[in-house]
Amino acid sequence: MSKKTAFYYDEYCMWHTTGEAALTMPIGGWVQPMAGGGHAESPESKRRFVSLVEVSGLMKKLDKVTANPASQEDMLRVHDAGYIEKFKAESDAGGGEAGMYAPFGAGSFEIAALSAGLAKRAVADVYTGKYKNAYSMSRPPGHHCLAEMGMGFCLLANIPIAIDAAKANHGLGKVAVVDWDVHHGNGTQSIFYGRDDVLTISLHQENCFPPGSGPASECGEGAGDGFNINIPILPGSGHDAYMHAFDNIVLPALQAYQPEIIIVASGLDANGVDPLARILLQSDSYRSMTEKLMGAADELCDEKMVVIHEGGYAEAYVPFCGLAVCEALSGERTAVEDPFLELINLQQPSPQFVGFQKQVLDGQKADLNL
Numbered sequence: 001m002s003k004k005t006a007f008y009y010d011e012y013c014m015w016h017t018t019g020e021a022a023l024t025m026p027i028g029g030w031v032q033p034m035a036g037g038g039h040a041e042s043p044e045s046k047r048r049f050v051s052l053v054e055v056s057g058l059m060k061k062l063d064k065v066t067a068n069p070a071s072q073e074d075m076l077r078v079h080d081a082g083y084i085e086k087f088k089a090e091s092d093a094g095g096g097e098a099g100m101y102a103p104f105g106a107g108s109f110e111i112a113a114l115s116a117g118l119a120k121r122a123v124a125d126v127y128t129g130k131y132k133n134a135y136s137m138s139r140p141p142g143h144h145c146l147a148e149m150g151m152g153f154c155l156l157a158n159i160p161i162a163i164d165a166a167k168a169n170h171g172l173g174k175v176a177v178v179d180w181d182v183h184h185g186n187g188t189q190s191i192f193y194g195r196d197d198v199l200t201i202s203l204h205q206e207n208c209f210p211p212g213s214g215p216a217s218e219c220g221e222g223a224g225d226g227f228n229i230n231i232p233i234l235p236g237s238g239h240d241a242y243m244h245a246f247d248n249i250v251l252p253a254l255q256a257y258q259p260e261i262i263i264v265a266s267g268l269d270a271n272g273v274d275p276l277a278r279i280l281l282q283s284d285s286y287r288s289m290t291e292k293l294m295g296a297a298d299e300l301c302d303e304k305m306v307v308i309h310e311g312g313y314a315e316a317y318v319p320f321c322g323l324a325v326c327e328a329l330s331g332e333r334t335a336v337e338d339p340f341l342e343l344i345n346l347q348q349p350s351p352q353f354v355g356f357q358k359q360v361l362d363g364q365k366a367d368l369n370l
């Protein structure tokens with residue numbers, strides 16, 4: 001097995017457009033056009049992340065890889081045929097709306113297929129031993145996308161497409177998906193909710209997006225009962241609460257499940273300055289979460305771990321969080337210093353607040369018998 005870390009990227013993914021401006025609402029009425037007109041799901045936070053990996057010198061230590069788009073067959077293992085047909089037709093006609101907060105422009109079908117294709121190849125390459133681990137810069141993201149419709153900037157279910165392709169083509173068995181995007185991974189949950197061959201774990205700001213989605217009480221159904229874990233985190237809980245959740249729920253759940261590969265839905269929007277959430281993580285939070293999961297992967301599944309990009313909307317700060325993840329994956333520390341780190345550390349909540357969140361997490365741990 002190569003011991004290198006791979007970085008999956010294609011510039012074409014940066015050319016996806018929502019066709020809209022403003023954070024999540026269309027311009028008009030009382031919504032004045034923004035300076036620059038930027039929709040939250042712009043390419044800038046992602047492109048700046050890739051740029052920082054390049055200028056830091058880290059990309060020279062990685063294998064930079066592209067991929068073929070996901071095929072129709074790949075998509076139909078996960079998505080309804082009617083949804084795929086409608087998405088393709090509207091994309092060809094200049095754009096449309098795939099679902100709630102999921103606008104897209106001309107050509108987005110092909111770009112979404114490429115985004116899913118990057119995830120698919122990353123999972124296949126790591127599972128078959130070509131690489132130790134990998135980061136897939138997939139855009140548009142996928143973790144809100146349902147089988148029958150898009151949602152929340154997500155147009156295809158990148159991670160489920162990658163998983164079911166690896167199952168069909170390479171005999172992949174048990175998979176664990178750890179979603180640290182600040183928003184609930186409702187799409188991934190819904191697709192695997194009745195299955196026991198994929199453990200889904202989502203840490204997210206409670207009731208943020210989709211509103212009211214992702215309570216701890218949703219544990220799976222049928223064969224999947226017990227194989228879905230939601231970990232709602234109160235706004236403002238910060239670094240220590242996330243570390244507690246990892247140490248006391250995420251890692252024990254992985255140990256109990258014994259996956260053959262760990263896949264991370266890597267939204268970088270729990271950072272302390274993200275415009276679409278109110279959690280106070282910093283770059284070292286993402287470094288620590290990555291290192292904890294790498295330790296689990298080393299123990300449980302021959303180091304096999306794939307990190308697939310989801311959200312993250314603070315253009316100035318996403319690059320530092322993403323670089324920390326890639327540094328951890330590769331074991332290479334660059335000379336880059338995070339200029340936001342001290343500020344966000346000073347903004348962390350009081351011990352009393354964190355103590356309350358830890359009590360809630362400990363109660364959930366007990367309920368899960370971990």
